[in-house]
Amino acid sequence: MKNKGYFAKIAVAISIGAAISACQPEKTSKQPEPIPTGPTAAEAKAFVAEAEKTLAENYGYLAKTAWVQANFVTSDTNELSAMASEKATKLGVSLAMEAKKFNNLELDYDTRRKLDILKAGLVLPAPENDALTKELATITSNMDAQYATGCSANKECYNLGELSSILADSNTTHEEKLAAWVNWRKVSPQMRKDYTRMVEIANQGSKELGFTDTGSLWRSKYDMPADDFAKEMDRVWGQVKPLYNSLQCHVRAKLNEKYGDDVVSSSGPIPAHLLGNMWAQSWGNVFDDVAPVSDVKSIDVGERLKAKNYSEVEMVRTAENFFSSLGFEPLPDTFWTRSLFVEPKDRTVQCHASAWDLSETDYRIKMCIKVNAEDFVTIHHELGHNYYQRAYNLKQPMLYRESANDGFHEAIGDTVALSINDNYLKKIGLIDEVSDERGDLPYLMRMALDKVAFLPFGLMVDRWRWGVFNGEIPADKYNEGWWNLREKYQGVKAPVDRTEADFDPGAKYHVPGSVPYSRYFLAHILQFQFHRELCKIAGNEGPLHRCSIYGNKDAGAKLIAMLEMGSSRPWQEALETMTGSGEMDASAILDYFAPLQKWLDEQNQGRQCGW
Ligand code: X8Z
Ligand code: ZN
Numbered sequence: 001m002k003n004k005g006y007f008a009k010i011a012v013a014i015s016i017g018a019a020i021s022a023c024q025p026e027k028t029s030k031q032p033e034p035i036p037t038g039p040t041a042a043e044a045k046a047f048v049a050e051a052e053k054t055l056a057e058n059y060g061y062l063a064k065t066a067w068v069q070a071n072f073v074t075s076d077t078n079e080l081s082a083m084a085s086e087k088a089t090k091l092g093v094s095l096a097m098e099a100k101k102f103n104n105l106e107l108d109y110d111t112r113r114k115l116d117i118l119k120a121g122l123v124l125p126a127p128e129n130d131a132l133t134k135e136l137a138t139i140t141s142n143m144d145a146q147y148a149t150g151c152s153a154n155k156e157c158y159n160l161g162e163l164s165s166i167l168a169d170s171n172t173t174h175e176e177k178l179a180a181w182v183n184w185r186k187v188s189p190q191m192r193k194d195y196t197r198m199v200e201i202a203n204q205g206s207k208e209l210g211f212t213d214t215g216s217l218w219r220s221k222y223d224m225p226a227d228d229f230a231k232e233m234d235r236v237w238g239q240v241k242p243l244y245n246s247l248q249c250h251v252r253a254k255l256n257e258k259y260g261d262d263v264v265s266s267s268g269p270i271p272a273h274l275l276g277n278m279w280a281q282s283w284g285n286v287f288d289d290v291a292p293v294s295d296v297k298s299i300d301v302g303e304r305l306k307a308k309n310y311s312e313v314e315m316v317r318t319a320e321n322f323f324s325s326l327g328f329e330p331l332p333d334t335f336w337t338r339s340l341f342v343e344p345k346d347r348t349v350q351c352h353a354s355a356w357d358l359s360e361t362d363y364r365i366k367m368c369i370k371v372n373a374e375d376f377v378t379i380h381h382e383l384g385h386n387y388y389q390r391a392y393n394l395k396q397p398m399l400y401r402e403s404a405n406d407g408f409h410e411a412i413g414d415t416v417a418l419s420i421n422d423n424y425l426k427k428i429g430l431i432d433e434v435s436d437e438r439g440d441l442p443y444l445m446r447m448a449l450d451k452v453a454f455l456p457f458g459l460m461v462d463r464w465r466w467g468v469f470n471g472e473i474p475a476d477k478y479n480e481g482w483w484n485l486r487e488k489y490q491g492v493k494a495p496v497d498r499t500e501a502d503f504d505p506g507a508k509y510h511v512p513g514s515v516p517y518s519r520y521f522l523a524h525i526l527q528f529q530f531h532r533e534l535c536k537i538a539g540n541e542g543p544l545h546r547c548s549i550y551g552n553k554d555a556g557a558k559l560i561a562m563l564e565m566g567s568s569r570p571w572q573e574a575l576e577t578m579t580g581s582g583e584m585d586a587s588a589i590l591d592y593f594a595p596l597q598k599w600l601d602e603q604n605q606g607r608q609c610g611w
Contacts, residue, residue: 114399528589
């Protein structure tokens with residue numbers, strides 16, 4: 001599965017520590033007291049081998065329990081899943097503790113790297129205490145189920161898909177949008193108590209593992225010191241912020257024109273319910289309100305899919321075909337029989353899209369697909385996870401069966417989806433004509449509304465969690481802290497007064513689900529770096545947004561080679577293999593949007609930007 005962190009990969013606690021300590025020499029009274037010696041390099045190696053074996057043996061059970069829970073959300077599956085995750089956490093903690101014992105040894109590269117992976121593998125470590133481990137597993141499973149079910153404490157239930165459609169529709173009134181926005185946030189206040197407790201327990205667990213808090217544990221997974229990683233994100237954000245500010249400024253001006261000063265001010269943050277998305281994280285749905293005027297009609301992929309009567313499964317087949325065109329093997333038959341593509345009518349499922357590897361041959365996605373452009377891209381996103389999983393599962397030992405860093409995992413499908421442009425759509429018969437350069441600005445605007453608008457959201461979610469975990473945002477200021485960051489980074493504000501009776505972070509899947517979010521920020525930068533490089537390999541000479549790598553086996557081979565590395569080398573090396581440089585670099589996204597940036601700057605002349 002691809003959302004719970006490494007130790008979601010494991011199930012049953014088997015103490016391998018016992019086997020290792022049984023190898024210590026026996027003491028006898030006749031011999032002199034031996035000088036106490038620490039563990040040896042050979043023991044470290046043996047421990048790692050045993051850990052990989054244990055993890056592999058236990059992976060399938062946990063994965064299947066989680067799959068069943070996400071596909072049939074009931075109190076029973078919830079309980080079963082909590083039991084499995086409790087055992088997995090215990091095993092994860094015991095392996096991490098054991099791994100720490102080898103801290104001071106000189107070791108070969110792989111043994112050291114694998115020990116480091118074991119030490120930082122958990123997302124929410126519990127302390128070594130049975131009751132607390134059980135409590136943590138229970139509250140996290142409960143929050144997950146509450147989000148999937150969409151019911152408030154007083155049993156009013158909401159359908160996120162339906163509410164999202166109201167926000168996405170540029171013809172609904174702002175009052176209707178506000179009601180949809182507020183209603184979804186009635187689901188989360190009940191999570192606040194559990195969330196607070198979760199933070200306490202996970203922090204205690206993180207401390208036992210030697211981290212100052214859980215946020216520091218999360219930041220330590222990037223092949224650099226935790227503090228440097230936070231600075232690295234800031235550096236990259238600094239590169240793209242001017243582009244974001246220009247976009248925010250233009251969108252605000254257009255929404256101000258549409259709704260008037262009483263609803264959208266022309267100088268402050270934008271009310272969050274008017275940006276076409278439940279969390280104002282990507283703004284593609286306000287395209288019609290903000291698009292450059294052009295004499296060529298801009299292609300709405302969703303409309304084309306509907307016009308051609310695409311089914312949900314056909315959308316997935318089309319995405320598979322793209323990956324096949326790059327040289328990836330087709331997905332196994334079981335992918336098609338075991339995945340969930342359409343929201344079932346007769347039961348509750350966790351509709352948030354995800355991709356799963358249940359074994360080395362069993363890959364699936366779970367998605368409540370709608371026939372629209374956004375979901376078409378998300379399907380590519382999810383398949384990117386599956387192809388990554390298969391690539392490293394077939395080449396790497398258990399502890400390297402992960403992406404170079406979690407941002408890489410999130411970037412692969414998106415990279416491929418950057419090639420969904422007119423040139424590609426014509427090749428697959430979805431459109432008849434490729435538009436000339438008059439179509440460029442509208443196309444870039446569509447892309448920016450999704451990709452550039454996302455960046456500060458991708459950054460702020462974990463700024464909030466880091467603050468929560470290190471105590472800078474105390475439990476009685478969770479909501480205030482959330483909206484301060486929303487405003488600071490995104491220039492977006494709550495459309496109505498919020499108080500600490502609300503728990504708005506809980507209305508975003510990844511918060512109750514404890515899925516770290518920095519990965520998406522990284523992915524939104526990396527995918528443009530990958531795209532630029534793959535386009536170069538494909539011999540593209542035109543602007544980046546007109547390049548499609550569809551059908552290019554050389555680009556595919558480059559991509560596959562990186563995926564097969566899994567997490568065996570530091571991510572900087574994986575990046576270098578792919579792009580020739582190990583630096584995360586926003587110049588690719590800036591290159592891509594350069595024509596739009598120019599246009600936005602012209603539009604914004606005379607407007608007061610910033611908030
Ligand atoms: O959660 C996802 C994927 C699954 S990893 C659908 N994404 C983030 C979100 O929906 O908030 C993709 C983009 C950001
Ligand atoms: Zn993803």
